[in-house]
Amino acid sequence: MALFLTESDVAQLLTMPLALEAVEAAHRALAVGQALDVPRQRTRLPQTTLHVLQGALPEFGVIGYKAYTSNRSGVRFLVHLYDASTGSLRAVIEADRLGMMRTAAASGVATRCLARPEARVLGMFGAGWQAEGHLEAIAAVRALDRVKVYSRNAERLQNFCRRMSERLGLEVRAAASPEDVVRGSDLVSTVTTAASPLFGGDWLAPGTHINAAGSNSLIRRELGEDVLKRCSAIVVDSVETALREAGDLLPWLEKGRLHVGQLRDLGQVLAGRQPARTTVDEITLFESQGLAVQDLALAARLESLARTRGLGSELPYGA
Template identity: 30%
Template sequence: MTIALYDREQVDRLLDYPGCIAAMRDAMRSLSEAGKTQPLRQVIRVSDMATMGLMPGNLPAIGRFGAKLLSIAKDPARPGRSRHVGVVVAFSAETGALECIADADAVTAIRTACATAAATDALARHDARVLAVFGTGLQAETHIRALSHVRDIERVLLWGRSFDTATTLAARLSAEFSVAVEAVADGRRAAEQADIICTVSGSPEPILLGDWVRPGTHVNLVGSSFLGPVEVDSALVAAGRYIADYRPGVLAQAAELAVARDAGIVTDDHVVGEIGEVHTGIIAGRENPGQITIYKSLGHIVQDLAAAAYVHARAISESSAA
């Protein structure tokens, strides 16, 4: 049996942003349309240093099923940070054959940002031009790249817990992009000027407060993917039209929602639906220009399977053309 293997370098080359954004939009639409219960993410504590993550599921629309397997370990070189190592394993639903294995860290970095971009395209105001990013890791970089494909971003405000790190990243991205990327020491200042905000930090405590967010802003909550880290306060959760990537997952594992719910500020009904339902037109996204909209991204295996299938198809196409 021949198994196609795609390492980080190959994923970075083959998983282009426009194609991945389209694939994420289709994947989330298919997830909602299927109405089929998918297993929730499993997180297994292995030791004080390491955790195992398992995300199984299937995407009937493209005839794939599989899982993402991750090792999440503390990174001694970056105190307070973690490193992710793992694979996305995709099988053919038609034959049951193992089709491909792809580097999970590379896939996750791009597909998460592209899913956010697809959601932003559906929820943000069309005239949104200023982007604020809270966080300075890899997801900050990929989100800036991805969102530039769905809105004419004229300015990026970058906040991080380390202003020096934010300054270094802003300088590098400003040199790479035609848009100005500015490091900001004051998170409130960044939020008050933004049309779109992405939190990609995984902070254990709120770094973005509801009082800072202007009417009409779209907010992507991305950095916390399990019960624990809380990137925004309950006031912001309550203030926004709250859209989930996958509703059962968000109800069970979205930390910011859980805190607001436990405080009696919101109920499960605050989650008005899934982004796939917005993509299909089943529910409205933004209802008026002054509304705050929120997209909660936990990440879902259908995104990984769609990304892996896209990478595999491009590789086959390149091979056939050679």
């Protein structure tokens, strides 16, 4: 029978090491033609938008989709996981935490691949739910000494810094300004819903790695052209998806100031088919939009763990 996993079930099963492993495996499979990914599709009404990401990982025996609705009242996420050989439903999984962790893990995988090994200081924009996972993922792949965080909401920022300091055993402090976030940082991450660039390109030190995780539509923009001009390597989770959704990149692609050939696919970089960092002074960028195969790879692992540990409830349909 198919399983239904609640957010509580997912919280008991999901760890950042598991998310990092699943996301990297998904990108490697995509790079060698062992996966299919369909960019996000949206159906919009005045009050509600339906978002659907679908794909398949034959190597893991799964095909499926994530669907979520966004409305002023909230966002609701579900992953539907099917058996690739029989078509039967394997699991329906509540996917708020799952999505947050896979988004964070993508930046973690990119950081492990692109950032200098000695990177120790992280500057981060954003102090929300997504930022929590993002910080945990970066801390899992680099031995951070210090984290600087900036958010316009002072109360949320202070709570975030206190909570994450205790959770990770790191010095996580509130930054005084956007410039304070970037100056002196080896790693810079943006996890916001900003509509205009967050920082100046001239604040970046040589050798910095940037993770931009918030701009997945034309109305969102975290990085300006001055930042892009300083990046020697621009890596995306999928070129096809970036060409539809990357609000940081699309205006400059349309104006011819950035070219598709300059974009590198994360899976191809992991597989050694495209270069990662080539010098210590290069500024590298990972631009993240999110892929169905990331969700499916993680969902498949959670379903297997749930069955082993006796978690979840059986659904009366889908056989």
